[in-house]
Amino acid sequence: MTQYRTERDTMGEMQVPADALYGASTARAVDNFPVAHEPVPAPVIHAFGHLKAACAQANLELGKLDAKLAEAIIAASNDVAAGKYDQHFPVDVYQTGSGTSTNMNANEVIANLANQRLGLGVGAKGQKGAVHPNDHVNMGQSSNDTFPAAMHIAGAVELKERMLPALQRFADELAKKEAAWDSIVKIGRTHLMDATPIRVGQVFSGYAAQAHFACVRGGRALARLEENMPIGGTAVGTGINTHPEFAKRVCAALSKKLGVNFQEAPNHPEAQAAKDSFVAAHAELKTVAVSMTKIANDIRWLGSGPRCGLFELLLPETQPGSSIMPGKVNPVIAESMMMVACRVIGNDSVITTAGLGGIGSLFELNVAMPVMIDAFMESVKLLGNVANVFTDKLLVGLQVNEERCRALIDQSLMMVTSLAPVLGYETCAKLAKQAFQENKTIRQLVSEQNLLPAAELEKLLDPDSMTRPG
Template sequence: MPQFRTERDTMGEMQVPADALYGASTARAVDNFPISFEPVPAAMIHAFGHLKAACAEANRQLGKLDGKRADAIIAAANEVAEGKHDQQFPVDIYQTGSGTSTNMNANEVIANLANEKLGFGVGAKGTEGAVHPNDHVNMGQSSNDTFPTAMHIAAAKVIKENLIPNLERLQQALAEKATAWDKIVKIGRTHLMDATPIRVGQVFGGYAAQAEYAVVRAKQALNLRTNLEIGGTAVGTGINTHPQFAAKVCAALSKQLGIEFEEAANHPEAQAAKDAFVSAHGELKTIAVSLTKIANDIRLLGSGPRCSIFELSLPATQPGSSIMPGKVNPVICESVMQVACRVIGNDATVTTAGLGGVGSLFELNVAMPVMIDAFLESIKLLANSAGVFVDKLVKDLEVNEERCRELIDQSLMMVTSLAPVVGYEQAATLAKDAFKQGTTIRQLCLDRKILPEAELDKALDPDSMTRPQA
């Protein structure tokens, strides 16, 4: 049978699981919000660990917190940052919109861990010399500036450590294919219809450029690190905190994480609105859209193998059908497309959470937990899907050169290079007649003696059509 202990917060007594490191405020929040049964993302909990350690260090430097307590808080907070106590953070995503419940969850867990290190037991917050969750762990802070600051820390950390490296891997893999396949010519397509030739290397060079721009966009999203709310406390005025507190916290965070964090230029703006997150997620949405272009093109170019384009051979990763033996599907491409659906939906969530009258109300945004949950999910999905796309598809992707040549020979748009010689209208007639007769442009031109064979071969050389004429 579950064992409990009795603790108190400002609203009275609460029953807390006996082995829990959190206290009454957290237990009350767990009781109040049985909604998704999904806790705040672990990245946010780790960010709170980093933040509380930085706050304790800043308060020690400012002479606000004694060294003994500061050391204990920092050691406890570092354990939280390392993910050693994730199970102690049960508060639902759909909680108070300022994230107060999660901030208090962090305060209580860190205080109890610190008290254990100081030789006190769990729940010793009122004992002389012990660490108090509000008075010491939360010193100079408010949920209104700590939760959004943790949002910035979590987002910046995963963008830097996960998203950017995987996008860079994708860019490199696509660029390598572009170089390797630069001499292979295929037919181009516009409006889903045959167009003039293009080199496979040019096509993949375009994909590589999209991936490179995705890296740029991810770095733009990383600018979130420059607008930290810490130091604003309740409404952005900095009540109950030291004027140098925010700068010292940012310095400590920068040293901890190797990311240059900066205090918000205007605290009322930073706490009242979340425009920076709306803008940053717009970059993530654009990255998702870019990846769909690459993934969808590749799955269409690999369609077949006998009854469609099949200019590319996609690696077989799993059986494609439970009823059709031997069928292989572009499953990796499909997973990327589904990720984009989710990220685009998350963009609507982030945008709505930032709306005035919904999330942003007077001096505070009150839809932050759902905003950061959607934001972090987008980063995770984009980073992971980009990595899988490289490892499971791009690395082993192959070009079917014979099929590329076959489709070029059959294309009616090869006539385009003859237009400067015979005129647009005659070239159009040649294309229509070749289609009616089921022959190629080259053969029809030979039959009608449009040009001498040597000149015709030169005019219809597909490689030359892909290179600018001097």
């Protein structure tokens, strides 16, 4: 049976599990918000650890916080940042829109950990010499600037460490295919219909370029989170109850520790009242997801078949595709990437809506921040993970079906395009229609009608030369 202890906040007493490191404010939030039964994403909790450590260091340097208390807070905060106490952060995502409950959760856990280090134990708040969650851990801060600052930290770190490296691997592997397959020619398609030839390397150069731009867009998303840190604005962006140098010092400490160039917001009322930085950052992620759909969808279509589809690519077989059709294998890795894109695009709607005036952004504070960062962090995680999965389980083992590519080129009616400068557009259009009706190739028909010398026809219908004009 669960044992409880009695804790107090400004609204009165609360029963808190005896082994919990949080206090009354957190217990009250747990009681108030049994909505999703999903806590704030762990990277946000770790970000709070980094943030509270930097804040304590800044307050120590500024002569605001006693050295003994500061050292205990910093050590406790670093443990939270390392993920050692994630289980003590139970507050639901769908809580107060400012994230106050999570900020107080962090304040209470860090205070109790610090007090353990000081030999005072859990629940020592109010005792002489004890660390207080509000007076010490939250010194010079408000939930209104700490929660959005933690959003920036969590988002930036995950972009830098999870998503951007995965996108770079994705781009690099596509570039390898571009180089390896540059001499293989296939038929091109526009409007889903046959077009002129294109080298497989050229097709994959387009995919590689999209992936490269995805890396660029990820970098731009990171920049949006680096450049507008809200810490220092406190309650409404005026900086009440904090030192003028506080924010600058906190950003410097975080930048040094995390290798991310955090910069204090140039305008604190904007940084707290609106969340345009996150709307802009996630717009870049949405575009990355859209790029992924183009690449994944093309590849699964080019691998369709094996008897009745395009079958120009040979996708790695990863698992049986059907519980009823024996031997069937499906492009499941591409399908996974397509579904990730669906989720990311949905998350973009969440983030945009949460940033809207009258919904999230109200007067001096955005009050939809927890759902915004939950959606953002899911997108970063999914894009990073699926990029790695697609690279490892599809791209690395992907092959070209060269025999099929050659066969389709020879059958294509659009090979007639290279003859148009010699025979004329209308003559070539008639040839294409006749070849289709008589089930002949362009080469056969032109030869039968003696429209061109054999050597000239051979030269004009060379598919590789069609991909290298000039």
